[in-house]
Every structure is written in C-alpha cells, then in structure tokens.
Amino acid sequence: MESKPNIQDVANLANVSIATVSRVINNQGGVRKVTEERILKAIKELGYIRSAAARTMKLKETNTIGVIVPDIKNPFFPLVMAGIEQKAREKEYFTILSSTNESPKIEEEIVKNFIERGVDGVIITTANENGDHLKLLEEQGIPVVAVDRSIKKLEVDTVLVDNKKGAYQAVQQLILQGHEKISIICGPLNTTPGLERYLGYQQALADYKIDLDDRYVIQGDFGEQSGYQCTEKLFGLDEKPTAIFSSNNMMTIGCMKALEDLNWRLGSEVSFIGFDDVDIATFLNPKLSVVARPMNSIGEIAFLLLHERIGLKGNLPKREYSLAPELKIRQSCRLVNQTF
Amino acid sequence: MESKPNIQDVANLANVSIATVSRVINNQGGVRKVTEERILKAIKELGYIRSAAARTMKLKETNTIGVIVPDIKNPFFPLVMAGIEQKAREKEYFTILSSTNESPKIEEEIVKNFIERGVDGVIITTANENGDHLKLLEEQGIPVVAVDRSIKKLEVDTVLVDNKKGAYQAVQQLILQGHEKISIICGPLNTTPGLERYLGYQQALADYKIDLDDRYVIQGDFGEQSGYQCTEKLFGLDEKPTAIFSSNNMMTIGCMKALEDLNWRLGSEVSFIGFDDVDIATFLNPKLSVVARPMNSIGEIAFLLLHERIGLKGNLPKREYSLAPELKIRQSCRLVNQTF
DNA sequence: TTGAAAGCGCTAACAA
DNA sequence: TTGTTAGCGCTTTCAA
Numbered sequence: 001m002e003s004k005p006n007i008q009d010v011a012n013l014a015n016v017s018i019a020t021v022s023r024v025i026n027n028q029g030g031v032r033k034v035t036e037e038r039i040l041k042a043i044k045e046l047g048y049i050r051s052a053a054a055r056t057m058k059l060k061e062t063n064t065i066g067v068i069v070p071d072i073k074n075p076f077f078p079l080v081m082a083g084i085e086q087k088a089r090e091k092e093y094f095t096i097l098s099s100t101n102e103s104p105k106i107e108e109e110i111v112k113n114f115i116e117r118g119v120d121g122v123i124i125t126t127a128n129e130n131g132d133h134l135k136l137l138e139e140q141g142i143p144v145v146a147v148d149r150s151i152k153k154l155e156v157d158t159v160l161v162d163n164k165k166g167a168y169q170a171v172q173q174l175i176l177q178g179h180e181k182i183s184i185i186c187g188p189l190n191t192t193p194g195l196e197r198y199l200g201y202q203q204a205l206a207d208y209k210i211d212l213d214d215r216y217v218i219q220g221d222f223g224e225q226s227g228y229q230c231t232e233k234l235f236g237l238d239e240k241p242t243a244i245f246s247s248n249n250m251m252t253i254g255c256m257k258a259l260e261d262l263n264w265r266l267g268s269e270v271s272f273i274g275f276d277d278v279d280i281a282t283f284l285n286p287k288l289s290v291v292a293r294p295m296n297s298i299g300e301i302a303f304l305l306l307h308e309r310i311g312l313k314g315n316l317p318k319r320e321y322s323l324a325p326e327l328k329i330r331q332s333c334r335l336v337n338q339t340f
Numbered sequence: 341m342e343s344k345p346n347i348q349d350v351a352n353l354a355n356v357s358i359a360t361v362s363r364v365i366n367n368q369g370g371v372r373k374v375t376e377e378r379i380l381k382a383i384k385e386l387g388y389i390r391s392a393a394a395r396t397m398k399l400k401e402t403n404t405i406g407v408i409v410p411d412i413k414n415p416f417f418p419l420v421m422a423g424i425e426q427k428a429r430e431k432e433y434f435t436i437l438s439s440t441n442e443s444p445k446i447e448e449e450i451v452k453n454f455i456e457r458g459v460d461g462v463i464i465t466t467a468n469e470n471g472d473h474l475k476l477l478e479e480q481g482i483p484v485v486a487v488d489r490s491i492k493k494l495e496v497d498t499v500l501v502d503n504k505k506g507a508y509q510a511v512q513q514l515i516l517q518g519h520e521k522i523s524i525i526c527g528p529l530n531t532t533p534g535l536e537r538y539l540g541y542q543q544a545l546a547d548y549k550i551d552l553d554d555r556y557v558i559q560g561d562f563g564e565q566s567g568y569q570c571t572e573k574l575f576g577l578d579e580k581p582t583a584i585f586s587s588n589n590m591m592t593i594g595c596m597k598a599l600e601d602l603n604w605r606l607g608s609e610v611s612f613i614g615f616d617d618v619d620i621a622t623f624l625n626p627k628l629s630v631v632a633r634p635m636n637s638i639g640e641i642a643f644l645l646l647h648e649r650i651g652l653k654g655n656l657p658k659r660e661y662s663l664a665p666e667l668k669i670r671q672s673c674r675l676v677n678q679t680f
Numbered sequence: 681t682t683g684a685a686a687g688c689g690c691t692a693a694c695a696a
Numbered sequence: 697t698t699g700t701t702a703g704c705g706c707t708t709t710c711a712a
Contacts (some may be wrong), residue, residue, distance in 0.1 A: 004480055007690055022691060032697060047479045052456040054689035056393035057704040065711045073422055078412045085412075085439060089446075094453055096436040099425060106429075113434055116392040139387045140344055256623060280623045283596060346705055357683045362707060372681060395706035397688045 006044040014042035024048055046202045056118055064094045065306060066114035068107060068124040072099035074250055076276060076295060077125070080147060083299020084123060091307055094121075104128035115140055121306045127148050129191060143309035145302045150320075157305040159298055159321045163275075166291040166325035167200025167245065170273040173289070173327060174243040175208045177335045181273060183216035183241035185230045185251050194222070197247045197275055216241050220251050227254025233264045242270060243333065249276035255286065256286050271333040275325075288330030293325050354382040354597040365390055398456050404434045405646060407455035408447060408464040414440035414590055416616060416635060417465070420487060423639020424463060431647055433460075444468035455480055461646040465489050469531055483649035485642045489532045490660075493499050497645040499638055499661045503615075506631040507540025507585065510613040513629070513667060514583040515548045517675045519611060523581035525557035525570040525591050534562070537587045537615055539673075556581050559592050567594025575602050582610060583673065589616035596624065611673040622645035626671030633665050 007025075011018045016035060023031050024039045031039075042048075056062050067084060069077040078241055082096060088095045096119070100107040105276060107127045114122060115136060119259035121143040126134065130210040137144050144156040151158075164240050167184075174182050184201045187194030198217075205212050218227035218233055228245060231254070234241055246252040252274035267286040274281075274290045301321055347365075351358045356375060364379045371379075382388075388418070396402050405540050406425060409417040421437060427434045436459070440447040447467045454462060455476060461483040466474065471491040477484050484496040491498075507524075514522050524541045527534030531552050538557075555577055561564035567586060574581055584593040592614035599606050606612055607626040614621075614630045621628035641661055649656060 005511065008689080017702075018690080019692080020698060023698090026691080028623040030697065035697080049452060049455045049476070049480070051397070051458065051689055052453075053393040053458060054704085055456075055691075057397065057689080057706090058691045060704080062393075072418045072425075073415075075413075075415060078415075078418050082413055083441070095438065097438075098435065099422070099428070105391075113392075114388060115389045116395075118393055119392065136387065141388070252617065260623075279593065279618070280620045283600075283620045283624050285625055316421070348705080358706080359683055359685095359708080360681085364705080370681065375681080391705055394688085396691090397705080398707045400688080533702080597685090 002080075004051075005048045007048075007050065009046055010039065010042045010048050013046060014039045039145065060118070061120055062094075062118045063092060064096060064119050065097055065116070065121045065303070066110075066117075066119040066215060067097045067312075068100060068110055068114075068122065068126070069097065070100050070102045070107075070125055070127045075279070076148075076249060076293075079295035080299040080302070083296040084303045084317045085299075085301040086296075086301045087307075090267045091303075093307070095301075099285035100127045102127045104133060108133040111136060115142065119312050121145070123147055123302045123306055124151075126151055143306055145306045145309075146182045147298060147302050155318045157316075157319045157321070159302045159305065159323070160192065161293045161298070161323045161325045162204065163325075165198040166275060166293075166327070167197040167247075167326075168204045169200075170245050170275070170289075170291050171201050171204035172208070173329065174245065174271060174333055175204060175210065176275060177243075177271065177333055179243040179333075180210050181213070181216065181239065181241040182210075182243045182245065183218060183234050185218055185227060185234075185244065185246045186257065187220060187222045187247040187251070189219075191222075193275075194247060201245060215239075220247065220249055222248050224250045224254040226256075227251030228258045229254075231255045231258035231264075232262065235264055240264075240270070244270060244272050246272070246274040249274065249278045252278055252288070252290075253280065256280065258286075260337070267332050267334055270284070273327075273333055277328065281328075281330065284332070289330045290328050291325045292328050294323055297323060344391075345388045347388070347390070349386055350379065350382045350388050352615065353386065354379040364518045370428045400458070401460055402434075402458045403432065403463045404436060404459050405463060405650075406450075406457075406459040407437045407645070408440060408450055408454075408462065408466070409434055409437065410440050410442045410465055410467045412437070415619070416488075416519075416589060416633075420637035420639040421641070423636040423641075424643045425597045425639075427640045427643040427647075430448075433643075433645075433647070442467045444473060448473040451476060455482065461485070461650050462508065463487055463642045463646055466491055466492075481648055485646045485649075487638060487642050494657045497649065497656075497659045497661070499608045499645065499663070501533065501633045501638070501663045501665045503536035503665075504540040504543065506615060506633075506667070507537040507587075508544045510585050510615070510629075510631050511541050511544035511664075512548070513669065514585065514611060514613060514673055515550065516542060517583075517611065517673055519583040519673075520550050521553070521556065521579065521581045522550075522583045522585065523558060523574050525558055525560045525567060525574075525584065525586045525595065527560060527562045527587040527591070529559075531562075533615075534587060541585060555579075560587065562588050562590055564590045564594040564597075567591030569588070569594075571595045571598035571604075572602065575604055580604075580610070584610060584612050586612070586614040589618045592616070592618055592628070592630075593620065596620065596628075607672050607674055613667075613673055621668075621670065624672070626673045629670045630668050631665045632668050634663055637663060 131153040146158040277292040471493040617632040
C-alpha cells in the first residue's frame with residue numbers, strides 16, 4: 001500500500017458513498033447485508049484503519065485518558081497503572097502514560113501535550129502539589145483525579161491511602177514493643193504523603209507521651225539514595241535510635257543497603273518498619289514489617305472516579321477516597337528488651 | 341472558559357487572520373512584532389492550546405512514538421521505558437505506553453489503536469513473536485523496533501541482549517564450580533529470550549561434556565508463580581539438582597520464595613544464578629549471582645534506531661543490536677565440594 | 681507583513 | 697437503504 005487509504009478509497013472500491021462506509025465502521029446498522037460485506041471486504045483489502053485525528057475533530061472525544069506519574073521506576077506506579085488500565089480497558093478507554101521524573105516543568109509540558117491530544121481525563125500523581133500548572137486542565141474542563149498526592153489549588157477527586165493512620169500504626173507498634181528512640185526518615189514535607197506520614201509519627205509519639213527528638217526526624221526525598229544517606233546519619237548519632245520508620249519503598253531499600261554496609265543489625269540492633277511493601281521485604285532476614293497499600297485498587301478506583309466525571313460533564317462535588325493501609329508485621333521489629 | 345477556544349477565536353480577539361496566528365504558534369517568523377505580541381496576549385487570555393488532532397490531519401505526523409510492553413509490572417520494562425523516554429524527550433518526541441498483559445489479542449488492539457492515532461513509530465516487546473498481527477504496521481509504513489524479543493515475519497530493527505552468551509556464562513560458572521546436576525527453569529521456548537537462554541544452557545553443558553538431563557530442564561512461563569512451581573518440582577526430584585539457572589527475574593523471585601518455603605538452602609544446598617538482576621539479589625543471604633542487562637541503554641538504543649528510521653522513511657537494511665550482558669558473581673553459587 | 685481559501689479524513693444531519 | 701454535504705481546527709499556498 002502506497003500511502004494510507006482513507007474512507008474515500010474504501011468507498012470507491014466498494015462502490016458506495018463515504019457515509020455508508022462510516023456507518024459500517026461504526027456499527028450503526030441500517031446498511032444492507034451485501035453492501036456491508038462489500039465494504040468490509042474493501043476495508044480488508046486496503047488495510048484501511050480510520051484516522052483517530054479526523055474522528056476526534058468531529059467528535060471532540062478521544063476515549064483516551066492520560067496518566068501522569070512522577071517516577072515510572074518506582075514499582076508503586078506500574079502497579080497502580082495496571083489497575084487503571086484494567087478498568088479502562090473494560091470501559092473501552094485507552095490509556096497513555098508519561099513520567100515526569102519529579103520535574104514540575106516536564107509535568108507542565110506533559111499536561112499541555114495531553115490537552116493538545118484531547119485526552120478525556122487525567123489521572124495524576126503530581127510533582128508539584130501546589131497545582132498552578134494544572135489550572136490549564138480546569139480551564140479546558142478536563143476532569144482530573146489525583147492519586148497519592150492531593151492538589152491544592154484544584155477541586156479534584158482524590159484517591160489516597162490514609163497515610164497518617166498507616167504511619168501511626170507503624171510507630172505505635174514500635175512503641176508498644178518498648179521503643180522510645182524511634183526515628184523517622186521523612187519524605188518531602190511539601191507532599192501529601194511525606195507530610196501525613198510525618199504527622200502520623202508525631203501523633204503516635206504524642207499519644208504515648210514520648211518526646212519528639214529532632215535528631216530522630218531526618219529528611220529524605222523518597223529516593224533510594226536519600227534512604228541510604230539518612231540511615232548513615234542516624235548511625236552516626238551518639239545515641240542511635242533503636243527503631244526506624246521509613247516513609248516510602250525506595251528509601252526503605254536504600255536504608256536496608258545502608259544497614260548492611262554499616263553492619264547495623266536489623267531486628268536485633270535496630271527495629272524497622274517501612275511504608276509500602278517491597279519485593280525485598282520477605283527475603284530479608286529478619287523479614288521486613290511494612291505498611292502495605294492496595295496499589296491495584298488505587299488504580300481501579302482512580303479510573304472509576306474519573307470515568308464518572310467524564311460521563312457527567314456536570315458538577316459532582318469533589319470527592320476524596322481514602323483507602324486503609326495494612327500493617328504487615330513480620331520480623332523486623334522486636335521488643336526493645338530483646339535488643340540487648 | 342466555556343468550550344475550548346480555537347485558532348479562530350484567537351484571531352478574532354487579536355484582530356488578525358488565522359493564518360497569522362498559525363505563523364505565531366509555529367514560530368515561523370514573518371510577523372510584525374506588535375502583531376505577534378497582540379496574538380500572544382490573546383492566546384494567553386483565552387487559554388488557547390492548539391488541537392493535535394487538527395494538526396495531525398494536516399501534517400500527517402504526530403511526533404509521538406508508541407511503546408508496547410507485555411507486562412508493565414515486570415520492573416525490566418519500566419527501566420527500559422525510562423531509557424526510551426529520556427532520549428525521546430531530547431528529540432522532542434512524545435511517548436505513549438501500553439501494556440498487553442502478554443495477550444496477543446490485546447496487543448493487536450493496541451497496535452490498531454496506535455495506528456489510528458498516527459504514531460510515527462513503535463517500539464515493541466511483542467507477546468507473539470510470530471508477528472502476523474504486526475503486518476498492519478508494515479503496511480502503513482510505520483517503523484518498528486523490536487526489543488528483547490524479535491519478530492519473525494517482519495523485517496525490523498531489533499535490540500537484544502546476547503541471551504545465549506549470558507546464559508552460557510552463567511551455566512559455565514556453575515560448571516566450573518564443579519556442578520553437574522544443573523537445572524534450568526526455562527521461559528517459553530517460543531520467545532527469543534526463552535529459547536536463546538535455553539540454548540546457552542545447552543551449549544555450555546555440551547562444551548563441558550555434561551549430558552543434558554531432561555529432568556533438569558523445566559518449563560516456566562516467565563511469571564513469578566511458575567518460578568515457584570518449577571522450583572517445587574525440582575525439589576521433588578529423587579536426585580535434586582545442585583544448581584539452578586533461572587531464565588528471568590520474575591521466575592527468580594518465585595524460585596527464591598520456594599527455596600525458602602521448602603527450606604532448600606540457597607548457596608549451601610543449591611547454587612543459583614538468575615537471568616536479570618533483581619532488587620532482592622543483594623539482600624538475600626547469600627547474595628544472588630545474576631546475569632545483568634543494561635536496561636536503560638536498551639531503551640535508549642531502541643529509540644535512537646527508531647528515530648533514524650522515522651527521519652529517513654527510506655530503506656535502511658534491517659539492523660540488529662546485541663548488547664552484552666554482564667555476569668555478576670555474588671555468593672549464591674558455591675564450589676560443589678563445599679556443598680556437603 | 682498579512683489574509684483568503686483549500687483541504688486533511690471523518691461524522692451526522694438531511695435529502696432522496 | 698444510501699448519498700450529499702457541511703463542518704471540525706489546523707497549515708500552507710497564493711495573492712495582495
């Protein structure tokens with residue numbers, strides 16, 4: 001085939017008008033059986049595939065949703081993505097994914113590009129919760145669902161896990177085992193998960209009348225490297241913590257690497273709970289206790305919320321969906337009196 | 341803003357013709373400074389964003405490439421994807437990603453959808469190496485680059501790792517340590533990586549005059565579950581293997597879980613090397629030896645090859661790029677006489 | 681430096 | 697049951 005055939009080519013070959021071809025392509029009925037077959041044959045013969053661009057121009061809808069994540073290499077997001085895709089496919093929606101690398105600038109480009117492409121909706125874990133750069137979406141009337149991180153300046157549906165509760169439970173568990181010198185490796189406090197997990201930590205300490213010690217609150221950036229470095233810092237403290245709570249999966253991995261390199265013995269010398277389950281959790285010795293999140297459900301719910309909005313075009317109130325995390329106690333947290 | 345503004349709205353507001361607006365949007369010059377500013381102001385005021393659909397219709401290019409992977413949950417692919425995206429962004433290309441779940445049927449739908457959308461090229465790890473369903477792409481003159489798995493019925497550029505060599509080195513290592521009862525957990529033999537890794541295994545045994553024992557050749561499907569089950573089967577053998585080579589990352593994880601559940605002691609009772617590095621590798625005790633692949637480079641090269649083709653439209657000969665894997669020897673393979 | 685107008689491939693309203 | 701035709705929003709040629 002030389003250049004791509006269009007609907008006119010099909011019509012010519014089948015000896016009908018383009019309107020009739022269109023009817024067949026879109027299964028609208030009202031076409032005589034024989035005619036339809038002739039058209040189908042022509043389509044096959046030419047290898048005709050309709051142009052989404054032309055179609056979009058008429059219909060103003062693409063049946064496509066855009067997904068924006070900050071770091072495709074963080075396994076959390078592919079898992080959420082899988083949930084989104086699954087539901088999307090059921091509703092005959094198509095999904096396109098882009099990763100911002102945590103850069104608000106790239107995120108803005110992607111948003112603009114998604115709008116150009118006419119996505120019907122966007123699911124986003126933003127690199128900048130402030131949300132100014134997302135105003136564009138609002139202006140265009142494109143529904144947005146925020147996942148994992150909320151968006152300040154935008155009234156959008158949000159799917160979160162109860163971060164505070166998850167962190168609270170983890171720290172509570174450590175406290176109940178007798179720990180008092182409990183450190184938190186924080187995520188960025190200008191992100192929802194970073195802040196809320198810190199708040200959970202704080203709350204747990206307060207509820208059990210343990211003074212918050214600034215030396216034990218240490219600032220990471222959700223990256224593996226920073227988990228490593230934070231752990232090193234904690235190890236360098238005169239009075240080392242007896243327990244560590246890590247605010248996300250990547251930092252947990254970095255933390256584990258550091259523990260090993262520092263020969264700081266997990267479980268016996270330092271108890272540990274991390275936010276988010278990780279592959280390595282059950283392979284470590286002792287096995288890692290974690291706060292687990294239902295990634296697949298998060299994705300599914302995000303799509304469902306978005307889909308409702310796309311259907312309506314009207315004004316649903318802003319909805320917030322909060323899923324319960326699950327504390328999985330394995331072996332990496334020990335009674336403190338077993339520590340020495 | 342009520343409904344999306346178009347180029348005409350901008351032209352009206354700025355009191356010029358749409359042609360002039362178009363010139364400004366596309367930085368074509370030849371517009372008086374003041375006029376340009378007026379137009380820019382109008383664009384900002386209206387929040388105008390040009391329609392990709394309309395643009396594509398005229399230009400027949402989208403500056404978009406499609407990426408198709410079989411399983412977005414396998415960390416290998418996000419890593420490759422990161423390499424692709426990085427290079428793509430440099431060349432101002434945009435990337436859309438879809439996952440087939442290893443279903444050729446879904447893959448076909450995605451391909452069709454990508455064509456409808458007018459992607460300028462496709463990078464694919466196909467769920468069906470036969471490739472009949474990809475003929476469409478060829479017919480439409482859309483360049484394709486195959487990654488990790490080649491495509492039989494299509495003349496396309498391919499980026500592979502030297503699977504056979506990687507497997508060979510792994511098995512050789514085991515042999516040199518004195519192992520003779522070496523098992524392979526195969527991937528599907530109708531896939532390039534599945535087959536080639538098996539061939540490497542076979543070759544190594546042959547070169548070292550070790551008879552291939554069918555009981556030790558066991559068939560998995562690249563999934564975690566199957567890694568688990570295969571390991572169970574091996575454990576059930578009267579004469580257990582003293583070493584296992586696993587053909588991919590997910591099966592390696594399943595295998596490790598099984599080893600633990602079976603209390604089959606890694607390193608001491610059974611040596612192990614896996615294809616593909618995994619997060620858990622360095623956390624296991626002993627640490628896992630693996631054949632590692634340069635995922636990021638694979639992605640980068642795939643995009644570069646594709647980009648060349650998109651530029652040319654002409655007939656480059658089919659190219660095959662084979663990257664060298666790296667055998668990372670850690671601790672999970674031991675001299676066989678240390679085994680007992 | 682600017683504008684008028686054709687046409688990209690499609691859908692759908694209207695006509696036959 | 698089928699065909700004619702008007703746009704959708706844009707780029708680009710040609711003319712002014």
